[in-house]
Amino acid sequence: MVSSLKNWLWPVVGIVSLLVLWHAAVVVFQVKTFVAPSPLAVVAALWTNRWLLLNNLYPTALEAISGFALGNTVAVLLATLFIHSQTLRRMYFPAVVIFNTIPIIALSPILILIFGLTVTSKVIIAAIICLFPTLVNMIRGFEAVSASELELMRIMAASRREVFFRLRLPRSLPFLFSALRIASTTCVIGAIVSEWIGARDGIGVLIIQSTFEYRTEVLYASIVTSSALALTLFGIVALVEAAAVRWRTN
Amino acid sequence: MAHSAFSLHELGVTFGLADRSVVAFRDVSLEAEAGQFIVLIGPSGCGKSTLLRTIGDLLPASLGLVSVFGTEPRSARMERKISFVFQDATLLPWRTVLQNVQLPLQVGGWRKTGRPNRSPEDMIALVGLSGRENAYPRELSGGQRQRVSIARALVTNPDILLMDEPFGALDEITRDRLNEELLRIWREIGTTIVFVTHGLSEAAFLGEKVVVMSANPGRIMQVVDLTERKPGNRIDRSSAEFFEIASELRTILHRAYGEA
Numbered sequence: 001m002v003s004s005l006k007n008w009l010w011p012v013v014g015i016v017s018l019l020v021l022w023h024a025a026v027v028v029f030q031v032k033t034f035v036a037p038s039p040l041a042v043v044a045a046l047w048t049n050r051w052l053l054l055n056n057l058y059p060t061a062l063e064a065i066s067g068f069a070l071g072n073t074v075a076v077l078l079a080t081l082f083i084h085s086q087t088l089r090r091m092y093f094p095a096v097v098i099f100n101t102i103p104i105i106a107l108s109p110i111l112i113l114i115f116g117l118t119v120t121s122k123v124i125i126a127a128i129i130c131l132f133p134t135l136v137n138m139i140r141g142f143e144a145v146s147a148s149e150l151e152l153m154r155i156m157a158a159s160r161r162e163v164f165f166r167l168r169l170p171r172s173l174p175f176l177f178s179a180l181r182i183a184s185t186t187c188v189i190g191a192i193v194s195e196w197i198g199a200r201d202g203i204g205v206l207i208i209q210s211t212f213e214y215r216t217e218v219l220y221a222s223i224v225t226s227s228a229l230a231l232t233l234f235g236i237v238a239l240v241e242a243a244a245v246r247w248r249t250n
Numbered sequence: 251m252a253h254s255a256f257s258l259h260e261l262g263v264t265f266g267l268a269d270r271s272v273v274a275f276r277d278v279s280l281e282a283e284a285g286q287f288i289v290l291i292g293p294s295g296c297g298k299s300t301l302l303r304t305i306g307d308l309l310p311a312s313l314g315l316v317s318v319f320g321t322e323p324r325s326a327r328m329e330r331k332i333s334f335v336f337q338d339a340t341l342l343p344w345r346t347v348l349q350n351v352q353l354p355l356q357v358g359g360w361r362k363t364g365r366p367n368r369s370p371e372d373m374i375a376l377v378g379l380s381g382r383e384n385a386y387p388r389e390l391s392g393g394q395r396q397r398v399s400i401a402r403a404l405v406t407n408p409d410i411l412l413m414d415e416p417f418g419a420l421d422e423i424t425r426d427r428l429n430e431e432l433l434r435i436w437r438e439i440g441t442t443i444v445f446v447t448h449g450l451s452e453a454a455f456l457g458e459k460v461v462v463m464s465a466n467p468g469r470i471m472q473v474v475d476l477t478e479r480k481p482g483n484r485i486d487r488s489s490a491e492f493f494e495i496a497s498e499l500r501t502i503l504h505r506a507y508g509e510a
Contacts, residue, residue: 148336151308155334157327157358166357170344247344247386 037217045217046224052206053225060203061229063119063191067126068183068233075131076176079138083168084160100132104190108197122194122202129190130183137179141172174248177241184233188226203229253284255319255410255442256305262313263300274300275468276313280461282444284319284409287436287483289457290446291499293507297468298446299414305444306332306412319409326410330354330363333403335413339395341387341402347374348383351402366407368439373401376435393424400435410442417452426487429455433483450503451487454496458483462499464506471506474499 019039025031026038033041046053078096082089104125111121145167153163195204203226210218262276275297282288290298303309304316307323318326326332333354341350351370354360360367374383377397387395396416403411417425429452436443447453453460460474476495477483485492 146338146340148338148340149342151303151334152336152340153357154308155306155327155332156354157330159358162357166353167342170342173344245344247388 034214034216037220041217042220042224045221049218049221052218053203053221056201056203056206056222057225057229059119059122059199059201060188060191060195060226063122063194063202064126064187064229064233066119066123067128067190068130068187070123071127071130071187072134072180072183074127075134075179076138078131078135079142080164082139083142084164096132096135104129104193105197108194111194112198117198117200122191122199125194126187126190129186133182133186134176134179137175138172141175142168144171144175173245177237177245180237180241181234184237185230188230188233192226254317255282255284255286256444257281257317258301258305258314259316260314261301261304261311261316263297263304263309264312273467275463278314278468278470280470280473282442282459284442285440286442287433287456287458288442288444289453289460290444290463291448291450291453291460291503292463292468292471293465293503294448295465295468296463296506297465298463300468301463302412302414302444302446305410306334308334328358330358330360330365330406331409333406333408333411335396335399335403335411335416337415337418339387339392339399341395341398343387346384346386347379347390347398350387350398351405354402354406360406368405368407370401370405373405374398376404376438377401378431393420393428396420396428397431400432404435404439404441407439408441410444413443413445415446415448418447418449425449425452432456437483450499451496454492454499455485455487456483460499462502462506472502474502 023038023040026036037045082093107128108121108125111124115121115124142164149167149171150163153167158166191202192204192207195202196208199205203222206222207219210216210222258278258280261278263274264276265272265274278301290301292298300309304311305318305323307327316323319331321329323332342353345353348370351373355367355370371383374380377400379394379397379401382390382394387398390398400416417428420428432443433456445456447456454476458475458477458480460476462471462474463469464471479491479495485495
């Protein structure tokens with residue numbers, strides 16, 4: 001209990017000190033609210049705009065979480081395929097790498113042209129942004145088996161299926177979760193970026209609108225909301241990880 | 251004449267392609283009776299681990315013939331007659347002691363073989379780890395982990411147990427104790443054991459038949475039969491006879507290293 005309090009104390013002190021510094025800068029330099037609001041103004045905006053923010057959080061969260069599920073599922077399936085067929089891997093892994101070099105901001109209009117201003121295009125963007133880190137990590141995870149582990153499975157006459165489910169999959173879990181931690185925050189970024197390009201609602205839309213209307217405190221409140229979403233997803237992944245890979249911790 | 255456990259005839263293993271190939275060993279001919287305790291010893295590069303893997307069908311033979319209980323190594327392996335103990339215990343860290351020992355019964359079509367298995371709990375007791383069934387590998391010492399891996403190898407009641415320097419990474423006292431326990435277990439279950447080591451006193455203590463190999467290329471240098479000098483494969487480590495056997499092996503090994 002005491003140690004967990006200590007673990008929380010320093011990050012909280014750090015963040016509070018930065019907020020105090022921010023507030024002081026706004027007061028001392030007499031910064032106008034439409035240029036940069038003080039943290040207190042942001043908190044006030046969070047409260048007064050709570051329904052606006054929540055109504056726009058819902059589509060963004062839906063897109064981000066669906067994209068997270070889709071992107072990571074495809075990544076795990078692709079990794080499974082690639083470790084079982086060297087030929088497929090040599091054929092398509094370079095294509096995946098090239099695809100990954102396309103800026104997400106350029107991919108967004110392409111998908112909107114195909115799927116229109118629907119949720120689908122946002123989900124796909126969020127999925128694509130999750131896919132690559134998870135794919136690379138999962139291939140590494142599936143291959144993180146030792147020579148003697150493979151020999152052990154062979155001496156027991158284990159089938160490829162058994163080698164996969166009894167050895168490679170559990171071995172890869174720590175790798176999967178480090179990829180999911182990354183994906184839990186990037187999927188939110190993917191959803192927001194795709195909303196910028198074209199959407200009717202969502203935190204991304206709110207960011208664009210409040211910027212154009214010089215409602216800077218709403219812009220900041222939107223950013224806080226999207227961060228809260230990403231942190232929540234990150235926290236859920238961390239909790240699931242702690243339960244799933246208990247064998248790894250001491 | 252007892253039943254043959256395995257028989258090697260002019261066996262050879264070569265790695266790599268023709269022009270850049272490396273001979274692991276060649277011209278190895280050896281017979282082992284069922285229930286025997288065979289020790290393979292020699293300098294590194296003599297191919298003793300490779301030879302063990304060829305018997306267990308983990309590596310293919312390049313030349314010659316291997317037969318394990320009258321069949322090809324592959325059939326013996328698929329019929330689950332062979333168990334292997336590695337230098338590192340190779341326990342799955344997400345499984346408890348009991349779950350690790352149960353693993354061989356959960357894969358490789360164990361039920362279809364129709365072979366009777368030994369009880370995992372009994373095997374854990376046999377290696378002296380009763381009460382630790384629910385411990386995870388990280389909670390065990392190196393010696394305890396190797397005990398678990400021996401229990402796992404024995405749960406399928408194998409006809410032949412192949413051991414690749416299983417105690418090589420342990421300290422000397424732990425190794426001495428595990429050697430004594432291994433002999434006790436071997437007497438109790440009566441399986442054939444092929445044990446690879448580079449430890450001289452380990453070889454002298456454990457082996458009924460000590461096969462000394464030399465390197466470049468790997469081959470059998472001499473086979474020392476100790477069955478008559480160690481009745482019941484029992485010997486006191488502080489006896490004069492033990493020192494005599496050890497010094498004899500030492501002389502042969504010096505020659506083996508000299509040629510390497």
